[in-house]
Amino acid sequence: MTVSTTEPELVTRTDNDGSVTLTMNNPKRRNALSGAMMTALKDAFDKIAKETTVRCVILAAEGPVFCAGHDLKEMNGITECDQHASLFTQCSDLMMTIVSLPQPVIARVRGMATAAGCQLVASCDLAVAANSAKFATPGVNIGLFCSTPMVALSRNIARKHAMRMLLTGDPINAETAFSMGLVSDVVGDEELEEHTNALAARIAARSxxxxxxxxxxxxxxxxxxxxxxxxxxxxxxxxxxxxxxxxxxxxxxxxxxxxxxxxx
The missing domain is CATH 1.10.12.10 (Lyase 2-enoyl-coa Hydratase, Chain  A, domain 2)
Structure with a gap:
């Protein structure tokens, strides 16, 4: 097994026999999707898209939070409308990159995945959640409706489930996310890595x-x-x-x- 680094401070890459694990590595900021984090992720996915030896990708995160969504401090520090538009366009481009990537992408989720972090999970082809995982689109609580996360969410779960998440901002647990179709597997926290790696290996073993x-x-x-x-x-x-x-x-x-x- 070889280990290399894409953006050492933000995204790490581990290669293992036909599969790659990309790990968001900014736990102090709850792996928020800052402009820099989104750039690092997109660069990593763009590189993988050209690698025919890679047949499956796992998207994981360091720390107790999978992804807290957009970096609100960064967003609040922006005053120009075109800068906000550029940030949201960058996020949409990242999600489309995952969907259009030739290889399947499996989200490996431990802890919270909120707002654009929930969008990130919904944009992956499969998602394995630990029992402790929770998901939410809480933008309505701070006056900013989760409109772009809504796009991915509404393409994964039934309308009324999506609207309940979007209108209340209430978090759901892993079992509820599974019953809604937001995640494909739920396992014990101690089994999360092994289960996800085994799933990736099964896919990588196919043509x-x-x-x-x-x-x-x-x-x-x-x-x-x-x-x-x-x-x-x-x-x-x-x-x-x-x-x-x-x-x-x-x-x-x-x-x-x-x-x-x-x-x-």
Whole structure:
């Protein structure tokens, strides 16, 4: 296993056999999404997007808080409208980077994930939460409705669940987040790292080509009318069938052997 650093003071990177863990590393500021933190994360994801040897990404955090959302001190220190617009655009770009990343991203959540931190979890493809994790969109409590977190939240959970979180600001626990569909797994705090690593390893063991193609298709078809989605998905499967790994995987299944992926 090799360990390298993207932005030592903010984001660290650990590589492990086809998967990468990016860790937000500013616990003193509760891993808030300052401009610098968002830049560090986006730079790390942009680099990973070009690395075909990486087949899964874990997004984690140091300290007792996963992510407290935007850095309110930084936001309050900005007076110009265009500066606020630039900060929110930067946040939206980061979330879109995660969604459009070729590799699946798993959020590994311990502690609180609030506002844009909850948005960060919702933007990941999967999320594993410790029992102690909590989630909230509390902007309404300080006069700033969580409008951009609402975009990711409303695409993960039912409307009335989303509106309850947005209108009250009340936190929900990990089990409630699971029942709503905000997270995919809930485990004991002591099992969080092992469980998430095992999940990433299972994904990384699949054909990288198939996973990349499937993730892209999943998000594209979601925005289409039903008949268009089926037409598009049929085209994707047709293209998929022409790939080496599809032929290898089907052949291996028929021959009752393990496939030998080329990730192409």
């Amino acid at each position: 990288g080509m198939t996973v990349r193609l499937g993730k892209q298709a999943f998000y594209k078809q979601l925005e289409m009318p039903l008949s268009q989605a089926y037409s598009y998905a049929s085209d994707v499967m047709t293209a998929n069938m022409q790939k080496h790994d599809a032929r290898e995987g089907i052949g291996a299944f028929i021959e009752k052997r393990h496939p030998s992926w080329r990730h192409e």
